[in-house]
Amino acid sequence: MIRVAALLSIGRHPASGRARRAGLDARGLELALRMPNAEVRAFHAGDPHAASLRDYLGMGLETLNVLNVAPGCDPVPALVEALRGVGPDLIICGMRAEAGEGSGMVPYLIAEALGHAVVCDAAAIECASGTARVVQGLPRGRRREVVVTLPAVVLVNSAAPAARAPAFARARRGRIVPHPVEAREDAFLAACEMRPWRARPKRMAVPSGGSAQERMKALTEAKAGEGRLLVNPVPEEAARAVRDYLVEKRFLRGAGDGDGRG
Amino acid sequence: MKMRRDPRSEREARRSTGGERPRFSLMVLKPAVGRLRRSPRIVRQAATVSISPRLRIAWNGRVAPQASGAVLAARAPVETMRVVAEPAFHVLVVPDTDGEGGLSEIDRQLIAAGRSLADSGGGAVCALALQGGDDLGGAGADRVIAVTGIEPLAYDPEGRTAAVLTAIAILSPRHVLFAETPDGSDIARRVAARLGERLFAGADALEAGSDGDTRALRRAQGGSLAQSAKLPRLVSIMPDAFPLHAGLPHEGRPLDEVPMGAADRRISASRPLTVDPDTIALEEADFLLSGGNGVTDWQGFADLAEALGATRAGSRVVCDQGHLPRERQVGASGTLVTAGCYFALGISGAPQHLQGITRVGHVVAVNTDLHAEMIKRADLAIVADAQAVMPALIRLLAERKGGGDD
Ligand SMILES: Cc1cc2nc3c(=O)[nH]c(=O)nc-3n(C[C@H](O)[C@H](O)[C@H](O)COP(=O)(O)OP(=O)(O)OC[C@H]3O[C@@H](n4cnc5c(N)ncnc54)[C@H](O)[C@@H]3O)c2cc1C
Ligand SMILES: Nc1ncnc2c1ncn2[C@@H]1O[C@H](COP(=O)(O)O)[C@@H](O)[C@H]1O
Numbered sequence: 319m320i321r322v323a324a325l326l327s328i329g330r331h332p333a334s335g336r337a338r339r340a341g342l343d344a345r346g347l348e349l350a351l352r353m354p355n356a357e358v359r360a361f362h363a364g365d366p367h368a369a370s371l372r373d374y375l376g377m378g379l380e381t382l383n384v385l386n387v388a389p390g391c392d393p394v395p396a397l398v399e400a401l402r403g404v405g406p407d408l409i410i411c412g413m414r415a416e417a418g419e420g421s422g423m424v425p426y427l428i429a430e431a432l433g434h435a436v437v438c439d440a441a442a443i444e445c446a447s448g449t450a451r452v453v454q455g456l457p458r459g460r461r462r463e464v465v466v467t468l469p470a471v472v473l474v475n476s477a478a479p480a481a482r483a484p485a486f487a488r489a490r491r492g493r494i495v496p497h498p499v500e501a502r503e504d505a506f507l508a509a510c511e512m513r514p515w516r517a518r519p520k521r522m523a524v525p526s527g528g529s530a531q532e533r534m535k536a537l538t539e540a541k542a543g544e545g546r547l548l549v550n551p552v553p554e555e556a557a558r559a560v561r562d563y564l565v566e567k568r569f570l571r572g573a574g575d576g577d578g579r580g
Numbered sequence: 581m582k583m584r585r586d587p588r589s590e591r592e593a594r595r596s597t598g599g600e601r602p603r604f605s606l607m608v609l610k611p612a613v614g615r616l617r618r619s620p621r622i623v624r625q626a627a628t629v630s631i632s633p634r635l636r637i638a639w640n641g642r643v644a645p646q647a648s649g650a651v652l653a654a655r656a657p658v659e660t661m662r663v664v665a666e667p668a669f670h671v672l673v674v675p676d677t678d679g680e681g682g683l684s685e686i687d688r689q690l691i692a693a694g695r696s697l698a699d700s701g702g703g704a705v706c707a708l709a710l711q712g713g714d715d716l717g718g719a720g721a722d723r724v725i726a727v728t729g730i731e732p733l734a735y736d737p738e739g740r741t742a743a744v745l746t747a748i749a750i751l752s753p754r755h756v757l758f759a760e761t762p763d764g765s766d767i768a769r770r771v772a773a774r775l776g777e778r779l780f781a782g783a784d785a786l787e788a789g790s791d792g793d794t795r796a797l798r799r800a801q802g803g804s805l806a807q808s809a810k811l812p813r814l815v816s817i818m819p820d821a822f823p824l825h826a827g828l829p830h831e832g833r834p835l836d837e838v839p840m841g842a843a844d845r846r847i848s849a850s851r852p853l854t855v856d857p858d859t860i861a862l863e864e865a866d867f868l869l870s871g872g873n874g875v876t877d878w879q880g881f882a883d884l885a886e887a888l889g890a891t892r893a894g895s896r897v898v899c900d901q902g903h904l905p906r907e908r909q910v911g912a913s914g915t916l917v918t919a920g921c922y923f924a925l926g927i928s929g930a931p932q933h934l935q936g937i938t939r940v941g942h943v944v945a946v947n948t949d950l951h952a953e954m955i956k957r958a959d960l961a962i963v964a965d966a967q968a969v970m971p972a973l974i975r976l977l978a979e980r981k982g983g984g985d986d
Contacts, residue, residue, distance in 0.1 A: 330804075416802045419807065421779065423773070430773035435847065439762055439766075459857075459866065462735060463851055464847050465848050467846040506809070509810075511809070512800070512805050515803060515804055518784075518785070545959070545961070547955070548963065548964070549950060554972050557973040560969070560973055561976055561977065563960045564888070564944070569867045569921045570889075
């Protein structure tokens with residue numbers, strides 16, 4: 319039996335701005351619920367009356383512990399205190415929150431305070447006695463397996479399996495257990511200036527040197543493909559050309575270089 | 581300055597009042613009234629700086645006219661490298677690793693961002709060389725610290741964190757810049773948590789604040805808000821947010837190597853897993869083998885994908901016909917792919933298909949039609965029968981695997 323804690327924050331739909339369950343946190347809860355022989359507890363620091371918390375309960379949680387932290391306050395000390403009381407072997411969180419600052423610092427601060435190991439970008443978790451094997455989902459579909467000593471904080475990214483849909487009856491049945499806590503205001507966030515985001519034009523690399531005409535030409539000239547063209551080669555010649563091109567651009571293992579792109 | 585005659589105002593001066601029709605007297609000549617017109621020729625002559633070797637005119641009048649030739653004679657001796665001998669402060673740059681040992685694009689952007697911070701106050705950019713052997717000076721670094729005791733290419737976030745902490749302790753930099761990439765952002769947060777300092781995560785831009793300080797800008801609240809704050813010590817920087825260093829190369833002088841420092845390692849083993857390319861989502865895949873209506877040998881297509889280690893994809897026609905599942909369709913009504921390499925077999929290149937591959941790096945196309953749009957789009961275009969090229973390529977790849985070297 320291993321003790322698992324899932325940290326759940328409230329998400330925000332990117333287009334409409336409506337509150338919802340946070341995508342990555344729900345994936346994390348999904349991983350926790352799928353884990354065999356695990357005792358899962360869930361924590362949220364924030365408003366216990368938030369309606370979107372019911373979506374997490376609908377995924378199959380019996381209870382959700384909510385630490386009543388006012389908006390704009392730092393949730394970390396309250397979460398650390400609550401987790402210390404439970405002493406989980408594995409803490410599962412999302413890589414970034416969708417609402418608020420979303421800097422992804424919360425899990426690292428919790429791990430630092432509790433003295434746990436951290437593994438990021440998790441796509442799958444498998445627990446053995448005292449250790450966990452975590453498969454990390456990296457860009458371009460690559461995967462890496464790491465072994466970490468428990469207790470650990472594991473951060474889930476979007477390569478993890480999608481969260482199940484919340485069931486309405488379960489969402490109604492589940493209990494939200496509020497815990498009163500004291501929290502301080504986050505001074506750094508209060509000092510930050512917030513304004514609506516405006517997309518900036520994409521940066522172009524401005525060529526230097528040469529005359530003004532040459533610089534203008536380098537910027538505006540359409541960059542066509544390299545445009546190598548073979549017309550009606552014999553198949554072997556065509557195959558060699560393709561292979562040499564792929565090897566040169568490192569999409570294919572070249573002669574002699576170990577494992578190519580890894 | 582001599583003024584030109586203004587015939588209109590002279591004519592106005594001759595107008596006599598009263599009467600139905602306009603009348604002008606030829607006898608009275610009043611002095612010209614109104615604004616005097618300037619003579620463009622005379623103004624231009626006064627603004628001409630030099631005529632040879634080429635005409636130079638300074639309309640703003642800020643350049644005093646010189647004798648021609650003097651411009652060329654007085655040229656300063658050519659500088660080839662910039663040296664910051666006594667820096668007022670240090671900016672520490674922690675490069676990301678791209679897994680192959682080279683300086684990646686984001687590393688150069690990081691050093692350039694550090695450069696702009698250092699140049700605003702006479703500081704020096706100090707790059708941490710986790711892998712060694714790169715042209716850090718050319719990218720804009722003044723100093724390079726090599727770290728001993730860490731595996732250059734291994735996945736070791738805890739060791740790297742210890743190395744960065746040691747370098748921070750030695751150098752006490754004013755700013756530390758990290759890359760907001762999967763591995764870089766992990767190390768940045770570990771360092772910030774260990775130091776108990778606030779990390780400004782994922783800075784998108786630096787801007788001048790109202791009271792002369794530098795402020796950093798990032799996207800918060802799922803991207804809908806811009807959060808700006810006075811630049812703290814620890815900053816991680818988004819890829820493609822900063823331009824590369826374009827000026828002279830910097831010194832890149834190696835400082836004393838630093839030992840990594842004690843790392844308490846709890847991530848004990850790591851290894852890359854081989855992934856079945858067909859399980860990778862289309863928009864994530866790096867190498868796509870895509871078939872169109874010109875492919876008839878679908879078994880050969882599957883064998884080729886396996887031999888290349890490529891993810892299979894197709895045009896709408898082949899998905900409609902059921903040769904590939906629907907989620908493998910590339911194009912406007914399918915997936916917009918971002919692969920590094922797109923290998924198209926027998927695809928005509930309809931606009932709806934080309935829309936799906938605008939963000940692809942390299943395109944290789946095989947088609948029997950010389951005038952197909954796909955052939956025009958390709959970096960390597962081959963006018964041939966796909967059914968003949970596929971087995972030839974499979975044979976060639978098998979030969980290499982069996983024969984070892986060639
Ligand atoms: C609203 C709308 C949305 C669409 N969205 C998409 C989309 O998302 N994705 C998409 O792909 N299409 C889309 N289409 C369809 C698109 O317009 C084209 O019909 C389709 O892309 C053509 O596919 P193709 O190139 O495979 O086939 P074809 O146009 O039939 O081209 C076959 C090509 O193979 C070549 N060929 C023939 N025999 C051989 C051989 N033996 N060896 C080598 N080459 C050979 C031919 O010269 C030809 O160039 C859309 C169309 C509409 C109207
Ligand atoms: N108020 C909170 N309550 C519970 N978990 C949280 C809270 N804030 C953040 N987390 C967790 O920490 C992760 C990263 O959050 P952040 O550091 O805010 O980007 C989230 O995906 C959550 O799993």
